[in-house]
Amino acid sequence: MAGDRPAHLDRGPAAAGRRNLGWFAAGVGGAGLVSGLFVAPPDAVQGDAARLMYLHVPAAWTAYLAYAVVLVASAAYLGRRDLRFDRYAQAAAEIGVGMTALTIAIGGIWGRAVWGVWWAWDPRVVSTALLLVVYAAHLAVRRMDADPHRGARRAAVLGIAGFAMLPVVHFSVVWWRSLHQPATVLGPSTDPPIDPVMLATLTLCLGAFIATASWLFLHRVQSLRAAGQEPRRDAAGRHRVPARSAR
Amino acid sequence: MxxxxxxxxxxxxxxxxxxxxxxxxxxxxxxxxxxxxVYYRTPSELATRPATGQRVRLGGQVVPGSVRREGPLTRFDLTDGERRVVVVQRGGVRGTLREGEGAVVEGSLATDGVFHADRVEVKHSNEYRAPGADPTRAGAG
CATH class of the missing domain: 1.20.5 (Single alpha-helices involved in coiled-coils or other helix-helix interfaces)
Incomplete structure (x- = not known):
């Protein structure tokens, strides 16, 4: 079984699959870049600033997807108590936190260009920042105990509870008065109010983001598995017996 | 350790x-x-509960034809369809301020009923259209 082979010897079909996924992500990303910069028209009101949509929106949706993976992996860990699921949750949460940070950063630039301000104490912006804090805490609690199972259990509980933030973030623009505009594509309308070429470009960029995130996820899971097989070292660099759970 | x-x-x-x-x-x-x-109050809410002197946010549509630039000041009216508030913004307005579109201003209401803003946040709609596209759909905001 491939899963039993030491990680540094993993040159099998799984590694080839990851490489192919990497090339696919690079290809779709290149096409998205060209389409976003040159093919898609500027917005009638916002001009070229609307092109930031092709980064901001896929980053936010990829973060949503990553947090859904954290939810499922956390539930699987609590059910099976297998650290493999904890590694899935960790890899997904790291990607989610990165994507959320990217969403906020690009949103700030877009906000400066169109709203006129870098930051606003707006429900959408504030709830997104809270989402970042919750999943950063999820990553932190995992490492705060020497027993990996205890850390994994706490992280899993937070990974499941934190998902409750997601609908708050998404519907904040509907529930409360907001500076942020309501959803264009993930809204109730069956005919999204967006130019078809822009929508196609957005779809292409979303594909690139999800492929890249999947590629990062597989690599991260692989390296976490490899790290778990090495003898642990203490702060002085001495080898130490891997911590085994009492369970 | x-x-x-x-x-x-x-x-x-x-x-x-x-x-x-x-x-x-x-x-x-x-x-x-x-x-x-309650990210911002509407002009009607400001009229019924005038928080004169307090720092508040006011949001509404920019009344078409009301935007004037007078030296260092930018003046425009915000409306919610019922009431209208005159806004004076010191300094320019960044972003894409357009008549008929939404904006949120931050500042305080003076006793003469003029809203003195020092921060303007321009709302934009969730519509994305190419320039020159069918204006009946693009301008609905």
């Missing part, structure tokens, strides 16, 4: 982290309750 830390230290570390996270959440939530959940 050796890793893993002694249980006592670990508990202190967990407590400290919980404290930091709780403080962060509390900061964001209180900042939010101060004005995020």
């Amino acid at each position: 050796n890793w893993p830390p002694a249980p006592r230290h670990r508990r202190a570390a967990i407590g400290l982290l919980t404290l930091i996270v709780a403080a962060g959440v509390a900061l964001l939530v209180t900042a939010g309750l101060h004005g995020t959940l």
